[in-house]
Amino acid sequence: MSPLESVLVALAGVAAGTINTVVGSGTLITFPTLLAFGVPPVTANVSNNIGLVPGSVTGAIGYRDELTGQRSRVVRLLSASVIGGAIGAVLLLVLPDGAFEAVVPVLIMLGVVLVIGQPRLSAWVRRRAEARGDEPSDGAWWVWPAVLLTGVYGGYFGAAQGVLLMGVLGIGIAQSLQRSNAVKNILAAAVNGVAGLIFVFVADVDWRVVALIGAGSVVGGLLGARIGKRLPPLALRATIVVVGLTAFVAILAG
Template identity: 75%
Template sequence: MPPLLEAAAILLAGVAAGGINTVVGSGTLITFPTLLAFGVPPVTANVSNNIGLAPGSVSGAIGYRRELAGQRARVLRLASASLIGGVVGAVLLLVLPADAFETVVPVLIGVGVLMVLLQPRISRAVASRRRAAAGVRPDPRWTWPATLATGVYGGYFGAAQGVILMGVLGIGIDESLQRLNAVKNVLAAIVNGVAGLVFVVVADVDWWIVLLIAVGSVVGAQLGAAFGRRLPPTALRAVIVVVGLVAMAGFLL
């Protein structure tokens, strides 16, 4: 087991990540740099973090269950894309050399930070499109392959997977952002869950880290579902961006 202070920090990072994933979708930018700061190897940190956050994703989906009403067919259709994408992303993480992951991590973190920064603009564009739309239209076909691609990204790394999903769903689907956020939580849970199953079988997992993040993320997801809409989004986004930039600088320097 990690030292007490280290364990407490990982647990708290899990709480923060669970809440952030439920509301925004970039909690990995909190937990992953925390693990790196304590000297956990990058691939082991990514694998253990992915497994640990999976229960939090399920918890977040349960917290948003009211907003899922009437969306069963949509969720089932897109869930297949997330399932396939999560498996492909997890396999890519395992078959590509560890050096390749360490090389691309700063880029992936940068993508995550960029998506968090662009999230307000994406949300405004989606809201504007929603106001301009008349009536209810069927979901466009391109949302399935776009969800698949996001699942590949999520299975491989996952930072800001939820933000990317919200962009895809918000642009393509004629629903309120809160109802789309509920769908996002289900799809993220599927990606994290299926990737976690792959990692459990064949990857090097630190189970103490998994336990700490899992407990924290489940609690954080429920807090996020209950109170997340009341949090100042600018402050939350600022914390995520700062942590991500610090992690990226640590890799580059």
């Protein structure tokens, strides 16, 4: 990789770290960049996954104020993300290339639809919970298994993982999108982290790529936190939808 290509990979890491913190789908920037520079697909996928972990962590730190009062919820959902991320990483290593090609676009569009319908769907979930005598702020029962499945997807590939998580959290938990976004950043970091740990031991990792994307994603994570926290709910929802639709088109075109 030439010096110019190294700079471009680092800049792609900045862009990916930023968009991952605000919404998700940063992989759609870094992964094609690595392929364009001749990095083999599986090596690009695992190296990109590991490289984006530091950016996810800095993004989560940037949203720490929105995590106030959510410790028990985050701990509970983290278990789902860790298990799901590990399963997804193993599937990447054992399944043939392209095994999820038909499923990925469907999952991304599902996330977009959930985000678009989030206000009405979340109100319906709260009414159902109140009718049963549940405390709505605890979250719907299906949030944990949905986060688990999202973790499987994130460990396998991860593009638009954030869109799916925001759809699940926004509907299943009665709180603002910004507070859900803070939880999303923690869960995405956990998925990438556990998948990356597995890849370190059993996959072909390009550590130069990891270092370049990692350095860029740290800067991007900090930028994304500053940008994302300033977006009003409607603008944040619109951003999620636009990114999700872009991811859908990009994957179909690829």
